[in-house]
């Protein structure tokens with residue numbers, strides 16, 4: 677799993693208990709999943725189809741820095757299944773895990789279309805193959 681994105685927990689991210697609001701965290705993960713999939717599949721028309729087993733393991737406080745990790749589980753025909761972990765950057769404590777996020781590659785018509793990818797690609801390899 678790779679941790680690309682960091683977020684700073686600000687006052688507007690808190691719930692009435694004064695800790696990081698779970699809905700905000702899920703929005704960050706959804707965006708991270710979409711960005712990751714767009715880059716891997718080289719297509720900006722991707723959507724979140726399915727998310728499962730979301731486990732809020734510990735809370736984060738205002739001022740904490742959290743980092744969002746994404747790992748690939750499976751390249752399907754039109755889908756990419758990933759998983760995510762969010763952890764506290766300083767303590768490395770796990771804040772949340774999502775076991776399965778299924779992202780679907782869409783064509784111009786908005787329907788699922790094969791992406792043709794079978795493995796993780798890195799930008800440096802794409803550039804050296806160009």
Ligand SMILES: CC(=O)SCCNC(=O)CCNC(=O)[C@H](O)C(C)(C)COP(=O)(O)OP(=O)(O)OC[C@H]1O[C@@H](n2cnc3c(N)ncnc32)[C@H](O)[C@@H]1OP(=O)(O)O
Nearest residue numbers: 706710722723724725726752753754755778780786787788
């Ligand atoms: C980043 C964002 O926030 S996007 C906004 C939120 N998301 C959306 O608005 C998406 C709304 N949903 C849709 O438009 C449609 O359900 C679509 C286009 C995603 C999929 O339509 P479907 O008719 O289900 O497509 P289809 O049956 O061909 O399945 C497409 C892929 O998703 C997988 N899939 C479909 N349903 C599920 C499911 N419940 N669980 C896991 N995988 C699933 C299929 O296995 C298939 O993968 P594969 O081709 O790699 O084998």
